[in-house]
Amino acid sequence: MARPPELTRRKVAVIIGAGIGGLSLGIRLQSLGFDTTILERLDGPGGRGYQKRTPDGYVFDMGPTVITVPHFIEELFALERDRAALGAEDFPPAVRQAPRVTSGESGGPRTRDYVKLVPILPFYRIVFDDGSYFDYDGDPEGTRRQIAALAPEDLEGYERFHRDAQAIFERGFLELGYTHFGDVPTMLGAVPDLLRLDAVRTLFSFTSKYFRSDKMRQVFSFETLLVGGNPLSVPAIYAMIHFVEKTWGIHYAMGGTGALVQAMVRKFEELGGTVRYDAGVEEILVTDEWGQLVRTPLGRRQARGVRLESGETVPADLVVSNGDWANTYLRRVPRAARLVNSDLRVRAARQSMSLLVIYFGFRDNGRPLGLRHHNILLGPRYEALLREIFGQKVLGADFSQYLHVPTLTDPSLAPEGHHAAYTLVPVPHNGSGLDWTVQGPLLVDRVLNYLEERGVIPDLRARLTHLEYVTPDYFETTLDSYLGNAFGPEPVLTQSAFFRPHNRSEDVSNLYLVGAGAQPGAGTPSVMMSAKMTARLIAQDFGVPAEITG
Template identity: 75%
Template structure:
């Protein structure tokens, strides 16, 4: 076979053997793009990350104003050994075969004080544990300090809902079983074909992990407060507790096992550290470089060219510049990747109809504000969940009816309780996040946004969470679903990618390897396994493994690790 008759992947392997490094372009410098960039550099690819904005981070973008520093997105850091693994990677040493969950990491007691990061992490950032994980406020003024400690949890249940103590014991054991099977054993599984999904269905049914999470919680808890405590967390990854599968009960044990952490300097400090690591490994960052389209070509196969395959060959920027690449990866929104960057004629599986019919996650109103401390104590914690008077009905308003209700719930983040460096001396920096419908609602956020922002700040003051807030307020800024749609290029202004309902999970979630186009891959919140910082870092490792298989990277080692597939043969999903 001549070089012209080879598939692009085979040509790339031949070029590698002749000394030319394989090249990769990643679209988007969010957590997924940066984590994958680090991994591809360690695999020996020459990787360029194209970022449409002026700085890295994506949803984890950080900005400064009037002396305050604000993380715009993720603030909850879990599973610190995922971060340690990334910072430990070296050029030419892929790290793909290291145990995903080393026994010492799984069995080690949760770090309750001091630094949370390992030795490699400490060269780049300082990570500290946060306790409690969250303070959850109910509408009647009572609260629950959620920290994953069974004894502390039992003590609080005795006060708030003593009738649910036996139910908690059963929930604890059943959630542990889901965590062990669904996270430790299946967490890194790329469900690229229906068979891979069908093989695990019996186990999921046995664990009762396919019913909805809220229904699962109601099996064990009769008190509405406990039902909310043990189901709210999926809202932090864009999931409706009334609709996501109960496999998400694993989040309870993910946090219980490894804790909840904070990066000193904010999540933006972790983003910058990932950029530093990526560049140390030889990667290239490009900012203010929006991609206009992914270039796709046909490669003729056997039987006189009867069969043809489509392959990604690079990207063209909005400025007209073209970058050729052996691998193209999108860390952008799944829907807009296919709708905006790839011509319709190249998309059979990810057609316009399929993309537009998919359910998108809810969106957010996020209010960033700075205020004077005035030496007044705050009865708040680093992470605060403030629940409104309704739970099920409010969730239905947001996700299904797509209407803006009179009441709301919110997540109030007050990092200056841990890290005063984010604000001038004598001030606090905070943000409060309110789940709202995405832009499929038709709401006019230029009108609704300012009014809702005022209602939220007034609520925090009048309910006593931050007394005298509006008088002490010195800075405020807010974003709405329009920010997610226009600035972050998320379809319908979704904040977390595809909604993680059962029929959009595992095999039914967008695949990390494109079904339509060879050499094209996805990574991040829209891809498998889903949204949230640990899942996005897992997504990067899963995608790196698919690329390594397809391009025969370290083929003899990969063959022993993945004996069911020949890494020298391109595997298509």
């Protein structure tokens, strides 16, 4: 279908935030024929995926490190200016049936023009408090062997879990993954299948149906913590993560996630888009039906651009926020323009937990580390610790952590003879009232002691050459995240699908959301899916054909 001729001028889009969601959407909008500017308040791209380079030669990804579904990345890099195919099949047979890459380079031919992806095996090394471990790689035979060694009583349960998780994946991800639940009928249409699949009970309850061993229950439920979800309260539809990883594997961008972010910036700019840094947005400009800035809750409301913290006004035909959902409405949309996303509703929403993240470099002592690229170090308690973090919002006597050692795959991130690593500890968000100027250093010390005394990294303190950390205060101030949450609204059942913030604003026309705070949720693949969902809504609203072929 030939694209209709331009009427007067190309429509102008402004995206707030150069995170992965904002960059993914920017690429898509450029391919749809919009003139797009991304405004970023930091001095570089990435948002939560910002990459830091230190004077002493270390490179740290500040946030996401797990890359799945390389098909999503390939699709972005294959887009061309004014040539989009939003109506194309999202998961064609070639993608569903492609063999999982286990060595060499992964990603499609266009991806290889921009960034080098490599598969990571095992996906995670999960280390239990007693020192035993489970190398989780998605291979059913390897999984069965390890279950037989650690919890033979759960072998039969794993077969049933594998079957039922696959059914949830096929319906919840392959068929419903790109569904924007913007109205009640759409939601109701999905409910019968979700009930049939038992996907609305909590994930931990779901896994407990199949596994009697505490270890296996933890292995098959921990992953939601990497997207801000409490396994005790997220719906069991998140069991599909097991199959998302099993189907397409886990990947790493050589140079770190920051290399993927920079590649996306390059692609966006090649398509004609513009990124502006140090350009924080103070207000989304909303006018009434007479073209006046909204001062009362009467009349039709429409986004007309943004005002920067510098005072500069940037006009636009549409505005998209890739920022925190709560602060987008509470701080940037006039209260008089908000009826659905009122102060009361936004403040009442449950926010995900936050994080303490320690970034450190250390000397290689010539002995192999008993670690893998991705490591999950579980403490002595699981359910009780989760209740403390998400419910009571206190710091417990113990902790669990995700330890990322990318230099096992990519030595370029550290000076020669050194490793770069970060360890991430889930903690309550700032609704807890904890004083992180006091608690932060204490928890950092406890974590370093654990890593050394438990032999995770022997003689760590003597080998340390670099140390810094962030607390929930970083998320609240630097990343402008409400209460310092790390992943947006907590993905409980009452904040999922239709009940999660909508990608098209219910209050203001031509205002949209993308990223972790919108549908479908947090996590690198989800925010890329969010970008395609939002692009489809914008295409519908602005009369752009679903398929543009030039």
